[in-house]
């Protein structure tokens with residue numbers, strides 16, 4: 705057995721030696737100037753376009769919030785317009801939940817700041833920097849209290865104020881409000897996210913006719929009904945279009 709093994713080894717080495725050497729594959733010689741290349745690869749940071757998805761939530765306020773939680777939304781925004789018996793009432797306001805964290809407060813403040821810059825409207829003088837934490841005497845807190853993410857209830861202006869009503873009645877005015885909201889979202893979530901929108905008053909199961917307060921002007925550009933909820937919905941739809949635009 706040993707002799708056979710020796711024989712096999714010798715035969716194998718003989719065969720290996722006599723086998724023709726394989727030609728090295730010819731590489732094409734680069735012609736012309738050799739392109740300058742860095743000595744080591746320079747890492748290029750991947751510029752990823754932020755991606756936003758906007759979903760509208762319907763049903764009673766509590767149901768909407770639970771649905772947004774289930775979907776893992778990054779932020780929840782409910783849009784209203786304010787109204788008062790005093791036509792002169794004129795300020796912007798954001799309601800946040802009673803247990804709102806710092807991030808929520810920051811986003812609310814950013815929205816009000818942007819609103820002042822773009823529309824020239826002052827924030828409410830009460831609360832914390834124009835923010836009603838836990839609602840106006842509790843009003844509005846329920847609309848946000850079940851959310852697990854930053855949640856805001858927007859009252860950008862009074863539609864009972866004739867000058868502000870005229871502004872919201874124009875398409876340009878509603879587009880401006882949409883852009884203020886979009887800028888706020890983009891700044892708070894620069895890499896994108898799932899954005900939950902809720903139209904105040906509208907689409908409630910328990911009060912399907914509710915549309916909120918009436919606007920204090922006769923004509924609305926774009927053929928919208930003159931109610932708070934329809935105007936708010938239009939602003940949110942515009943914001944959705946801008947956020948989800950592919951460009």
Ligand SMILES: [Zn+2]
Nearest residue numbers: 784785904916
């Ligand atoms: Zn409202």
